[in-house]
Amino acid sequence: MYNFLSSGAFVETFTIEPYSNGSLNGLTFAVKDNIDIAQYKTSYGSPSWQHKHKSAIYNALCVDQLLGAGATCLGKTVSDEFTYSLDGENFFFGTPINPKVPDRIPGGSSSGSAVAVACGLVDFAIGTDSAGSIRVPASLCGVYAMRPTMHRISEAGVLPFVPSSSTVGAFANDINVLGYVMQTLLKSESVVSQKIExxxxxxxxxxxxxxxxxxxxxxxxxxxxxxxxxxxxxxxxxxxxxxxxxxxxxxxxxxxxxxxxxxxxxxxxxxxxxxxxxxxxxxxxxxxxxxxxxxxxxxxxxxxxxxxxxxxxxxxxxxxxxxxxxxxxxxxxxxxxxxxxxxxxxxxxxxxxxxxxxxxxxxxxxxxxxxxxxxxxxxxxxxxxxxxxxxxxxxxxxxxxxxxxxxx
Amino acid sequence: MYNFLSSGAFVETFTIEPYSNGSLNGLTFAVKDNIDIAQYKTSYGSPSWQHKHKSAIYNALCVDQLLGAGATCLGKTVSDEFTYSLDGENFFFGTPINPKVPDRIPGGSSSGSAVAVACGLVDFAIGTDSAGSIRVPASLCGVYAMRPTMHRISEAGVLPFVPSSSTVGAFANDINVLGYVMQTLLKSESVVSQKIExxxxxxxxxxxxxxxxxxxxxxxxxxxxxxxxxxxxxxxxxxxxxxxxxxxxxxxxxxxxxxxxxxxxxxxxxxxxxxxxxxxxxxxxxxxxxxxxxxxxxxxxxxxxxxxxxxxxxxxxxxxxxxxxxxxxxxxxxxxxxxxxxxxxxxxxxxxxxxxxxxxxxxxxxxxxxxxxxxxxxxxxxxxxxxxxxxxxxxxxxxxxxxxxxxx
Structure with a gap:
């Protein structure tokens, strides 16, 4: 069993209470460190970036959505350097541990978010995906994850990367939790279910x-x-x-x-x-x-x-x-x-x-x-x-x- | 008749030759000053922003598309402060002249781009639109303009504003020119024409x-x-x-x-x-x-x-x-x-x-x-x-x- 420290998944831990009750009541989450959390510096997986930038004034919009739906934020997770990698081995911030196969890489760039979930330290975590940065660590660490249709989730407060193909998405150990989280971020309304054809x-x-x-x-x-x-x-x-x-x-x-x-x-x-x-x-x-x-x-x-x-x-x-x-x-x-x-x-x-x-x-x-x-x-x-x-x-x-x- | 200087439409003028021949051969254009041009500082309509930022290393992707299609870039145009306005009266950079009614505002925030076209100084100009920043100056200055479907044109190299609703678009005095420009930016392929129903x-x-x-x-x-x-x-x-x-x-x-x-x-x-x-x-x-x-x-x-x-x-x-x-x-x-x-x-x-x-x-x-x-x-x-x-x-x-x- 790994904890917040030994998992290597986190850059910083803290507790941000939810704004109000909602479908994510009682759930805890972690945030990839290319997504702004107010009053913290966003590292982008780079100590130089972190050093040369000031703290965020506002949460990213997606973080505000989750806090507004009842979830509690527990920290910022390790990302690959500038999120430009799929392996999850950050030279500066270390390699989060893939709990099922600790001698293997966790995958990246949303490595810390996948590992935080795989280690059971949070109920869900959010990350970003352009060329696989959510899907790859989910597969390698053995958790559920979803990358949504491009541009369905606001990128405000997410560090600029590749505007035409980056997406915000989420990880969870449970498909129902993943569903609730994604429906919150996607602003889904209840719809008549569609048969698989x-x-x-x-x-x-x-x-x-x-x-x-x-x-x-x-x-x-x-x-x-x-x-x-x-x-x-x-x-x-x-x-x-x-x-x-x-x-x-x-x-x-x-x-x-x-x-x-x-x-x-x-x-x-x-x-x-x-x-x-x-x-x-x-x-x-x-x-x-x-x-x-x-x-x-x-x-x-x-x-x-x-x-x-x-x-x-x-x-x-x-x-x-x-x-x-x-x-x-x-x-x-x-x-x-x-x-x-x-x-x-x-x-x-x-x-x-x-x-x-x-x-x-x-x-x-x-x-x-x-x-x-x-x-x-x-x-x-x-x-x-x-x-x-x-x-x-x-x-x-x-x-x-x-x-x-x-x-x- | 207004020239590049007297129109008040331009922040800077220069000539960037096209990369290659294409559907925009021989046409000239201007670029709203929230869109990067390599080796120039992008002002965002704010002298402080311009002063505190370094010059762009790369052209915005949309500018590279236009240069690649045969068009020649002639300068950067005045934008409202942080593009956060619809009137086109920039306290610092002045008010571009609405040539048809010089005692009236040109509209904004893509004021300089609309005016550069309305004055006939360029064949077309590009701008950005979230709440009307292309459509409004086009209407008030009497030129054609198009704001495309959201996110169809890359925002890489366009200063971050409101990621969920800003779009790149264009102005022209001629619907055919506007069409060629937009088809370049939209990467349109020839399609069977659809009847108006x-x-x-x-x-x-x-x-x-x-x-x-x-x-x-x-x-x-x-x-x-x-x-x-x-x-x-x-x-x-x-x-x-x-x-x-x-x-x-x-x-x-x-x-x-x-x-x-x-x-x-x-x-x-x-x-x-x-x-x-x-x-x-x-x-x-x-x-x-x-x-x-x-x-x-x-x-x-x-x-x-x-x-x-x-x-x-x-x-x-x-x-x-x-x-x-x-x-x-x-x-x-x-x-x-x-x-x-x-x-x-x-x-x-x-x-x-x-x-x-x-x-x-x-x-x-x-x-x-x-x-x-x-x-x-x-x-x-x-x-x-x-x-x-x-x-x-x-x-x-x-x-x-x-x-x-x-x-x-």
Whole structure:
């Protein structure tokens, strides 16, 4: 068992009482340290950033929403440096402990939020996700998490990162808690529930994944779907986009360049002026980032738009898309210091996470299974703005196998 | 005739050549001074902000898109202080001249961009719009302008303002130029054109407007529609939202509080720490802004979401909504120093602009008529993400009356 200190999940702990009663009464939460908490300095995972900025005057709007719904805030959690990583090993703030496999990385960049939940220290935690920063640590640490439809949650008070694709989302050990939290942040109204019509299995993502991860997830899906009355259809990305396309193309040609250009406008601008202390690994990545030719920006922007439109036309109300959240279990700590291992992990992971990234889709990662204790996540995505349908569908899938998240 | 200097539209002039050839070849443009241009300081309409910040390292992404499409940038234009105004009278940078009625205000906050176009100094200009900052100066200065569907254009390199409702958009003297510019920024692909099915006249907005503005716009609409084969239907906001609702409620209960809370997270945070020099009028408004109780944020967020969803369900492909862009002609300069006059102008204008604001809708303002030389704008809005349909529909409406914008 890990506590607030030994988990390595927290940058600071404190107690902020809720403003009023609501659907989150009695629940406690933690906040990734790129999201403002009034009277505290937001570190952005960088001691230099923290040092050179003043404390926030106001809470981020999403934090005010949670306090207004009855939840109590218990602290700020470790984030990767400038949130620009998927591994969760922060050179300065340390590596939060993945409680199920402590010799493996927790995943990032919302590492502390995932770990705070995985260790049972809070009922839920919030984070941000552009290229997988919520989904990846959720999968590697074995907790539920949701990244919503892009731009559905206010980014006011969240540090500027990549404005066209960052989202606020949440982690929990319980799908019902996750649902309540997300419904608060999404301002959901009660809606007539929508039947699950078609369940697509995204074969590109299964093929991208380690064989044992793919096989285990396919088995788990068979269990989940045993009593579900819906069409189950294997598809490829080309079926959706109507042209030859791979997940790798989504990532390399479209989403990653867009995110890189936007990152240069926000964090890059600051780094150039302030020459902050950077970790060796980040500094190396940043040198690559700086070499992107901005004159080519329109090409990647056009691809992002085209792919988004085609995904939006393809996915109907009632559709779900299932795939492994991450192509592997959590890599061993420090193993990503080897460049070849790091590139393999990043390229395959980001090719999968770019599916919902490009589609701006809501996605929930379910802690579905383990391989030698190491968690494996199943992702369920739904159409643009179908967040409420996604939440109710995931609950329905989990009920079917009598899988109570608390007792699994 | 006004030049770059005498128009008062520019903060700085320079020439940035295009990166490559494209659909904007040979066109010149200007950029509102809350949008980064590499190697220049972005003022945000505030000398203190300009002084306390360093020059931008990178162009905003939208500027790179335009340079990549063949356009030449000629300068940065005056913006209202922190873009937090609709009048266009900047205490520090002066009031750009409304060339058609020089004794009247140009409208803001994208005042310089509207005036640069109205004076014919550039072919087009870009600006930003949250509560009307593109639409209002377009209407008051008599130029075409479009605010697109929210979040369709990257905000990277645009100074953080109100993340949930600010948009980048453009001004031009010619609907075809405006169309090319917007299609570049929107990454539009050629699409099968959609027939105009239903044209709604939003009666709440006509009733909010001065009688002579309403009457003139209704007459103009009759001319525009004479050969259009579409249903023309008068509606009220209550018809759309399915509950008793007024434009004033959209503004006062929903959009304005959201924008105020978000403004405190961005500009407010900075003002509290830096104690910058503020104009007397902005300082007075800011004192009001500070008094908003953040504990009530969830109420306005929920209303914004509910109204957005209902508008989205109501407006189908092929639907247009027509209404006066602004309820009056441009007020006389300095007249808004009178509190009662200012409140009347702001409350009525923002109640109308909140329609597309809440709906996150694309809206084009057409310079449709004049009252004693003072321009009056007709707004045409379309459904969420129907930007391309909106552009083609407006072109079709204008063709029908043989109204070439250049020769009107």
């Amino acid at each position: 078609t369940i697509y299995l995204l074969e590109d993502a299964f093929n991208t994944s380690d064989a044992e991860v793919s096989d285990l997830i396919k088995d788990s899906i068979n269990n989940l779907l045993v009593n579900i009355d819906a069409d189950v259809v294997s598809i490829t990305l080309s079926d959706i986009l109507g042209e030859e396309a791979t997940l790798d193309m989504l990532n390399v040609n479209a989403l990653r360049p867009l995110q890189t250009f936007e990152f240069l406008n926000t964090v890059g601008n600051w780094i150039e002026h302030e020459s902050p202390e950077l970790s060796p690994f980040f500094a190396m990545k940043y040198e690559t980032v700086r070499k992107f030719d901005r004159k080519s920006v329109s090409d990647s922007l056009r691809l992002c738009e085209r792919y988004f439109r085609r995904m939006s036309s393809f996915l109907k109300k009632g559709d779900l898309v299932l795939f492994p959240t991450v192509p592997t279990v959590a890599p061993l700590k420090h193993s990503l210091g080897d460049m070849e291992t790091a590139l393999d992990f990043y390229d395959r992971t980001m090719s999968i996470t770019s599916f919902s990234g490009i589609g701006r889709l809501p996605e929930i990662s379910i802690p579905i299974a383990n391989i030698d204790n190491a968690p494996v996540g199943l992702s369920v995505a739904a159409g643009f703005y179908q967040d409420e349908f996604l939440i109710s569908s995931v609950k329905q899938l989990l009920c079917e196998v009598m899988m109570s998240p608390q007792t699994k | 239903t044209i709604y006249l939003l009666e709440d907005a006509f009733n909010t407007s001065d009688a002579e503005v309403s009457d003139l716009i209704k007459d103009s609409i009759n001319n525009l529609l004479v050969n259009i084969d579409a249903d023309v239907v008068s509606i009220t906001l209550s018809d759309i939202l399915g509950e008793e609702a007024t434009l004033d409620m959209l503004n006062v209960n929903a959009l304005r509080p959201l924008q105020t809370f978000e403004f405190l997270n961005t500009v407010g945070n900075w003002i509290e720490h830096e104690s910058p020099e503020l104009s007397p009028f902005f300082a007075m408004k800011y004192e009001t802004v500070r008094k908003f109780d953040r504990k009530s944020v969830s109420d306005s967020l929920r209303l914004c979401e509910r109204y957005f969803r209902r508008m989205s369900s109501f407006l189908k492909k092929g639907d247009l909504v027509l209404f006066p862009t602004v309820p009056t002609v441009a007020p006389l300069k300095h007249s808004l120093g009178d509190m009662e006059t200012a409140l009347d102008f702001y409350d009525r204008t923002m109640s109308i602009t909140s329609f597309s604001g809440i709906g996150r809708l694309p809206e084009i303002s057409i310079p449709i008529a004049n009252i004693d030389n003072a321009p009056v704008g007709l707004s045409v809005a379309a459904g969420f993400y129907q930007d391309e349909f909106l552009i083609s529909s407006v072109k079709q409406l204008l063709c029908e009356v043989m109204m070439s914008p250049q020769t009107k």
